[in-house]
Amino acid sequence: TAFLPSSFTMYCTMVAMAAWFDKKEWLSIIAIAFGSIIGWPFAAALGIPVACDVFFRQRRISYFLIWASISFVVIAGPVAYVDSKLYGKFVLAPWNIILYNIFGKGGPNLYGTESWTYYFMNGFLNFNILFILSLLCWPLIELKVLLESCILRLKHKPAISYRLIVFPMIIWMGIFFTRAHKEERFLFPIYPLICLSASTFIYILQDITPTISYMLRLHKRVRAKVTYLVAFFGLFLCIVHAVLSCSRGLALHYGYQAPMQLYMDINSQ
Secondary structure, X not given: OOOOOHHHHHHHHHHHHHHHHOOOHHHHHHHHHHHHHHHOHHHHHHXXXXXXXXXXXXXXXXXXXXXXXXXXXXXXXXXXXXXXXXXXXXXXXXXXXXXXXXXXXXOHHHXXXXXXXXXXXXXXXXXXXXXXXXXXXXXXXXXXXXXXXXXOXXXXXXXXXXXXXXXXXXXXXXXXXXXXXXXXXXXXXXXXXHHHHHHHHHHHHHHHHHHHHHHXXXXXXXXXXXXXHHHHHHHHHHHHXXXXXXXXXXXXXXXXXXXXXXXXXXXXX
């Protein structure tokens, strides 16, 4: 995908999410702008949780507007200048992409359509059990909220941050899983988020296990064994994922190495 924006958008998403979690919202806004203007305009959807966090939770409206404006002018300006110079008229390529794919008569369906199961099969093929865990992360977060707020009567501020972790992936899936035209590369921007959501699932599962064991009034020794088993279960999942991923990598190497081998043979001659 060296000539497609999917991988570049994935890198920008990873930088944006890391900056957001590190409370560097300005860097997150810039990274999202890079990914959506230079890479793929639909990547702006991944910035919706960031915008909502800054707007509504932190109430820093002017902060967001200033950095969003700076990012747009600094990045979109040179892009529009180069495109307009080459095409001989004013052109903003990201806007044209949006016009064609959303408002165009032909639209992306001209390039083929797939069933609703396409991304689920593709996600499981590339991430095996981690993809399943990433899908289960949001329900587990809501269970944690229920345990903390309704049963333990605790403030669930940490659970809110967990929701912010999983929401970008959910928004992306909600947009692209419902489109008729589907491609594997459309999942690239959320590849880091799939790994993050899966790891969050394992962490939350280990975190709420003592609470559930206590609610069930299990014996102290039994609670300790259950906690140990859940911790071992997390390690077991990581090992299974690593083995399946290595198997997938070897299958790709031995099944599709012909083009690369051809280049090596040509170079040797």
